[in-house]
Amino acid sequence: MRILITLGEVIILAALGAGVGFGANWLRGEERIIVKHAYFRPRASNAPSDQPTGRKSGVKTPPGSDSSSSAAAGGAVETTSGEADGAAAAAGAAAHHLAHEFQTINTEQIEGLLEDAEAGYPVAIIDARGDGDYEEGHIPGALQCDPYQPTRFLPLVKSYVTSAEKIIVYCAGGNCEDSVEVCRTLEFELFVERARLYLYEGGWHDWSDRGLRFEKGRPNELEESNASGGR
């Protein structure tokens, strides 16, 4: 009898929890968790560069890509990062534990691409962080795409990435995996070719710790960002 009463209490509490939980989630609007959305996709098994990037310098690109020539140099800069403070060094060291199937790009290569973008080279930079972090500061020209608000950002980002030859995705850096999730979402939901996707493992921590230029706030119009080639 006591067992039955206890089970009945469990059912009542579980039903209450589920009802209140789903109701509160619905009230969150665009920030709600979409039950059917795959926020975390498993790593693709047919990755061309399917090697853990964690053990080496964090710069691993398939042969023949633009960044391969400076991979060693970029790797050296990222791993030594002598001028960076402890946070960047820790972020750089911790970034080595991300396992993913995408090409990586380093800070110097992004700086070079930003200069190319000024000359009209179609580059898209995607910031995978939340609203507050993005508005506090982001790489110049970066558009926000929070993987946890897909209905809000994927439609905005779609035209931005369609015309870009290179799409660079970053988040905070270190152990942050949000950039990996955005890359997978772009690949599976917007059908972006993997060869165009580049992961900036150092992330915002690395960029800001080097004292590089950045933008604050939010771009007013997506068209402005597209017209300036992602700048």
Place this chain on the structure above:
Amino acid sequence: MRPVGVSKVESMGRMRSIVGWLDNTGVPLLLIRLLVGGAFVYMAIMKLLGEPRVFQKAIKMYNVLPLDPPELVNATAIVVPWLELICGLALLAGVLVRGASLLIFLMLSVFTPALYMITIKLLNEGRYETFCDVKFDCGCGTGEEWMCTKIPINIGLAVLALLGLLSNSRKFCLSSRLWNRRKKPPEAPPESTPAETAPAQT
């Protein structure tokens, strides 16, 4: 000379009666309810005030649920913080005490071994040197925590929840007051005098 077995039975009987007496006072259950209920209400509120993504990432990190289909992970991220809050409030108020204790015990029984496995995995990867060096955000709503304190605290809460489940007392519980009000006997009718009740004589 008394056989040894009899004294063991007697001592166990005495122990049971002491435990029973202690339980009947209602104080141990009250303390359990305040500690466990309060802890869970606090952690639930911190989770709900924060971003849902933190708990979603924690569920993924625990690796106890499959990522495909995504409905399981997402539904868990939606329901569990509210379930923790409701169970914590139920314990504090003293209603549905056994059900809340059982649910809390079950949740802790799943999360705590998962935390331990993640800690061991991080140690094996060489990211930390000793067990007490391991610190990360477990999605509990309280930010990064040292695992050598978090895991024992969770075990302690699980034990207390189990004791709450097994307790027979309902003193200081709202449920017992509500129950007693329902069972209050109806008022007795006023007593009638012999002159009124005697049948008329013909």
